[in-house]
Amino acid sequence: MRVYLKKKAVSLILKVIGLGKLFELSISNHMRVNPFENLSFEVEEGKFMGIAGPSGIGKSSILKCVYRTYLPTTGEVWYDSSLYGTINLAQATERQITHLRIHEISYVSQFLKVIPRISALDIVAERLLPLGYSLQQARALATKLLERLNIPEKLWQAFPATFSGGEQQRVNLARAFIVRPRLLILDEPTASLDNETKHNVLAILKEMKQEGTTMIGVFHDWEVMGKVADHILDLRTHQSAKGQQQMAGVE
Numbered sequence: 001m002r003v004y005l006k007k008k009a010v011s012l013i014l015k016v017i018g019l020g021k022l023f024e025l026s027i028s029n030h031m032r033v034n035p036f037e038n039l040s041f042e043v044e045e046g047k048f049m050g051i052a053g054p055s056g057i058g059k060s061s062i063l064k065c066v067y068r069t070y071l072p073t074t075g076e077v078w079y080d081s082s083l084y085g086t087i088n089l090a091q092a093t094e095r096q097i098t099h100l101r102i103h104e105i106s107y108v109s110q111f112l113k114v115i116p117r118i119s120a121l122d123i124v125a126e127r128l129l130p131l132g133y134s135l136q137q138a139r140a141l142a143t144k145l146l147e148r149l150n151i152p153e154k155l156w157q158a159f160p161a162t163f164s165g166g167e168q169q170r171v172n173l174a175r176a177f178i179v180r181p182r183l184l185i186l187d188e189p190t191a192s193l194d195n196e197t198k199h200n201v202l203a204i205l206k207e208m209k210q211e212g213t214t215m216i217g218v219f220h221d222w223e224v225m226g227k228v229a230d231h232i233l234d235l236r237t238h239q240s241a242k243g244q245q246q247m248a249g250v251e
């Protein structure tokens with residue numbers, strides 16, 4: 001008897017085509033900075049794509065174009081969303097982007113945008129309120145996450161404005177993790193963490209991957225990236241990336 005294994009269909013969650021970003025610096029005599037152009041890549045559902053390349057090549061800007069903090073100058077960012085089906089994030093409305101950020105796309109950077117006079121616990125818990133959780137449920141889940149990220153209990157009711165860089169980063173991670181997003185964008189998420197917390201963050205990322213979260217991320221620490229990434233987009237060797245930024249004055 002022959003047994004045929006059914007080939008699992010590959011499902012793309014992100015397809016970026018011809019992405020480019022041009023910055024024009026009005027304060028510097030209209031100098032133009034064009035870190036990447038005509039950049040294309042794809043990410044399969046449930047996979048982790050790391051982005052590598054030297055400082056200034058555009059890694060963070062690519063993440064920001066996907067999260068739509070930056071509007072790309074050229075190109076398409078096709079995302080297979082739960083809310084709207086396949087949608088080009090480069091052309092989605094602000095309202096669609098806001099909804100996607102609440103429900104399915106999270107971004108975590110090295111820095112926390114500190115919200116004044118809200119406790120660390122509530123900054124994390126509040127992410128769950130628009131998703132239908134009660135304040136009590138949200139606080140219980142936030143507590144578990146803050147514990148896992150080694151934030152001491154005495155800080156839970158404190159305001160993160162006074163926290164150290166590493167503590168703020170852990171609150172930032174908790175805010176992104178708590179919603180268990182469909183797409184998680186990570187920009188240097190472990191940069192100021194001690195080894196024990198880094199280890200815990202990696203464990204949470206692996207757990208989320210198993211639950212189906214797709215991730216794209218930039219890590220300075222190649223060892224950390226190697227532990228979670230399924231493949232790496234290396235901007236130095238990527239054919240369609242320019243590989244280095246070009247600067248030119250406006251004619």
Ligand SMILES: Nc1ncnc2c1ncn2[C@@H]1O[C@H](COP(=O)(O)OP(=O)(O)OP(=O)(O)O)[C@@H](O)[C@H]1O
Nearest residue numbers: 023025033035054055056057058059060061062245
């Ligand atoms: N908002 C902005 N306005 C003007 N220029 C910008 C802006 N954001 C990024 N750039 C420029 O684009 C280039 C790429 O920056 P980006 O932060 O994406 O690089 P990176 O590869 O992430 O660098 P690093 O590894 O040092 O964080 C840099 O020259 C940077 O100065």
